[in-house]
Amino acid sequence: MASMMELVHDFFRLPIEDRSVYYSEDSSSKFRMGTSFETRRMWQDYLHQACYPPCEIAQLPTKPPSYVRISTAYAEAMNRLAKRVLGLFSESLGLESGALEEAFGGERHVMRMNYYPPCPEPELTIGLDAHSDPNGFTILQQDTSVNDGLQILHCGAWVPIKPLPGAFVVNIGDQLQILSNDAYKSVEHRAVVNSERTRVSIASFYGPAEDSHIAPVAQLVTDEAPACFKESVYGNYLQSFYASKLDGKAAIETVRY
Ligand SMILES: O=C(O)CCC(=O)C(=O)O
Numbered sequence: 243m244a245s246m247m248e249l250v251h252d253f254f255r256l257p258i259e260d261r262s263v264y265y266s267e268d269s270s271s272k273f274r275m276g277t278s279f280e281t282r283r284m285w286q287d288y289l290h291q292a293c294y295p296p297c298e299i300a301q302l303p304t305k306p307p308s309y310v311r312i313s314t315a316y317a318e319a320m321n322r323l324a325k326r327v328l329g330l331f332s333e334s335l336g337l338e339s340g341a342l343e344e345a346f347g348g349e350r351h352v353m354r355m356n357y358y359p360p361c362p363e364p365e366l367t368i369g370l371d372a373h374s375d376p377n378g379f380t381i382l383q384q385d386t387s388v389n390d391g392l393q394i395l396h397c398g399a400w401v402p403i404k405p406l407p408g409a410f411v412v413n414i415g416d417q418l419q420i421l422s423n424d425a426y427k428s429v430e431h432r433a434v435v436n437s438e439r440t441r442v443s444i445a446s447f448y449g450p451a452e453d454s455h456i457a458p459v460a461q462l463v464t465d466e467a468p469a470c471f472k473e474s475v476y477g478n479y480l481q482s483f484y485a486s487k488l489d490g491k492a493a494i495e496t497v498r499y
Pocket residue numbers: 354356370375382384391392431432433442443445
């Protein structure tokens with residue numbers, strides 16, 4: 243965890259010439275650097291890295307020199323952890339431990355390394371607008387050197403989620419809400435910035451394969467609990483999510499009956 247956190251800080255400390263070669267606005271690109279400059283509101287740069295299916299090694303940065311080694315080892319470890327967590331989610335719904343893995347019909351695991359530089363007037367901006375993650379669930383590593391970054395919407399109020407050393411946050415995403423037929427709720431969250439310290443967060447998004455058809459799991463649909471969501475192809479859901487502005491939980495409402 244520590245070397246991955248250090249790696250992301252080191253990458254964003256590189257001179258802009260070294261970083262800008264990775265910049266792309268093509269959301270289908272498997273490795274890219276992005277910035278929210280185009281929306282003019284969010285105070286954040288990020289690296290996006292496809293893990294499973296993976297991007298080409300040749301697409302990954304050559305600086306810092308340890309980039310490929312550390313990021314691929316981290317992605318492997320997160321993939322193993324995500325599969326275990328998926329099994330636990332299945333069991334918690336009263337299903338066989340492999341049921342959600344089967345419903346995923348394969349996997350899409352991508353990493354987003356968020357970089358929030360200090361902001362001179364943090365109250366005038368936001369690091370990342372309110373949203374729920376469109377995937378199954380997200381394993382998030384927070385920077386332990388900054389206390390107020392991630393906030394979740396709980397009973398109408400924004401509650402800070404303080405980082406705990408050595409701990410991950412697991413955020414429920416939209417696909418888990420759909421598959422569980424509303425038993426799990428995807429969490430609405432956002433990130434705020436501060437004027438003193440750079441903050442990094444590393445999100446491992448785990449979800450179904452892009453060509454999977456996602457609908458509530460059959461065993462969870464009964465006469466008393468009819469299906470709450472229409473079937474959708476996950477890749478299409480993702481496309482419309484990324485084509486619209488971050489807007490709380492608006493995306494999942496488009497597939498609700
Ligand atoms: O920076 C954070 O803690 C939140 C990041 C996040 O929500 C995301 O990348 O989807």
